[in-house]
Amino acid sequence: MLANLHLIYGSDDFLVERKAREIVDEAVPVADRALGLETIDGRVDTIDAAVHAIHQCIEAVQTVGFFGTTKLVWLKNATFLHPQVRPGNFDLTKEAVAQLTARIKAGLPEEQRLLVTTGSVPRNTAFFKACQEKGVVSEFGGSEQGYALEKLARERLHGQLEKFNIRMSDDVRERFLVRTGTSTRIIVQELEKLRLYLGREGAEALADDVDAIVSVGREAEAWGLLDAVGFGDPAKMVRALRLLQSQEANAIGLVAMVEGRVRDLLVFRQAMDEGWIRDGQWQSALPSEVDHMLASLPRDPRALPPFIFKKTVAQAANYTLNDLRRARHDLINLREKLVSSSAPPDFLVETSLLRLIRRGSPARRASGTTGLRQPRNRGAGGA
Numbered sequence: 001m002l003a004n005l006h007l008i009y010g011s012d013d014f015l016v017e018r019k020a021r022e023i024v025d026e027a028v029p030v031a032d033r034a035l036g037l038e039t040i041d042g043r044v045d046t047i048d049a050a051v052h053a054i055h056q057c058i059e060a061v062q063t064v065g066f067f068g069t070t071k072l073v074w075l076k077n078a079t080f081l082h083p084q085v086r087p088g089n090f091d092l093t094k095e096a097v098a099q100l101t102a103r104i105k106a107g108l109p110e111e112q113r114l115l116v117t118t119g120s121v122p123r124n125t126a127f128f129k130a131c132q133e134k135g136v137v138s139e140f141g142g143s144e145q146g147y148a149l150e151k152l153a154r155e156r157l158h159g160q161l162e163k164f165n166i167r168m169s170d171d172v173r174e175r176f177l178v179r180t181g182t183s184t185r186i187i188v189q190e191l192e193k194l195r196l197y198l199g200r201e202g203a204e205a206l207a208d209d210v211d212a213i214v215s216v217g218r219e220a221e222a223w224g225l226l227d228a229v230g231f232g233d234p235a236k237m238v239r240a241l242r243l244l245q246s247q248e249a250n251a252i253g254l255v256a257m258v259e260g261r262v263r264d265l266l267v268f269r270q271a272m273d274e275g276w277i278r279d280g281q282w283q284s285a286l287p288s289e290v291d292h293m294l295a296s297l298p299r300d301p302r303a304l305p306p307f308i309f310k311k312t313v314a315q316a317a318n319y320t321l322n323d324l325r326r327a328r329h330d331l332i333n334l335r336e337k338l339v340s341s342s343a344p345p346d347f348l349v350e351t352s353l354l355r356l357i358r359r360g361s362p363a364r365r366a367s368g369t370t371g372l373r374q375p376r377n378r379g380a381g382g383a
Helices: 013-027 030-036 047-062 091-106 126-134 146-164 170-180 184-198 207-213 218-230 234-246 251-274 288-295 306-316 321-340 345-357 362-367
Strands: 005-009 037-041 071-076 112-118 136-139
Touching: 005 013, 005 126, 013 071, 013 112, 013 184, 030 037, 030 071, 037 047, 047 071, 047 091, 047 112, 091 126, 126 136, 146 170, 146 184, 170 184, 170 207, 170 306, 184 207, 218 234, 218 251, 218 306, 218 345, 234 251, 234 345, 251 306, 251 321, 251 345, 321 345
Parallel strands: 005 112, 005 136, 037 071, 071 112
Antiparallel strands: none
């Protein structure tokens, strides 16, 4: 039997909406939707709009459907359910959410159903707990760590490839995800484009096909920043950073991402120095304490797909272990500066990342392969 209250939330908006559509299909036949389904737009930016949407929702669930029929109220894309994010962080909005929470706790009227979808709602709020107690809560993305999201994205890509009848090697799948990111909606959209581009059922998508047709999403732009830092390319780093900054990316979030990449490179650089990685591959016989250490990491680096593994090895080769240790220390200090300094955040991040890149290993600097300009010769003929 279908519950009369559903809260569906998470960062994967495609799966959130798909689940919501399944509930709508089950609860209200198509022929009855003119009278049996009321949709309230919760994607709002102002306090007044948020309060209005909440009061409209409360009124809707208290209003009996025409001729006594069952009615489903869908509060869709509610952007005000996180008390720390605008407009949910204003007192008037919080008061309105509290009224909706009280209505839920008291129980919905008979033959009334409520469906709420949102991108973010903290588990410790009274609203979330009331939905857990009185109904069914479903999450699609949001609480997973980056490595878990990547794993889920690979699983969903595998399933969608079967639906679209497209073949891909493991390396090409990783290349595809590097461009799309982990959003299921974007994965599906780009596969549809790829299927049309390939032009026939059961075709195999090659790396050149992915590069030609698959768009680079915002998440991939962030990965582009990390790759530019890893490969020591200041020009690409600045371009990627300024693009993300123009999209109002959070400075502390960007620094945290770079810090995560530096941590990965630290592991690989140590593995290369210790001989755990030789000739471009992990050694099969490692000391037990090393095996335990690698297995205890949030993501065992030995389980990385070949495409990502090769790229990470190449990036780790650009820095010494001490370079990376100093870089991690500087990034921690940078996060503190972003909170306490009056200097513009964009300036602090850009200059700090440029210093990080210029700290490439001496061998790389001597060979001129860091992508940095070499000091101008001021000897004979110099300016």
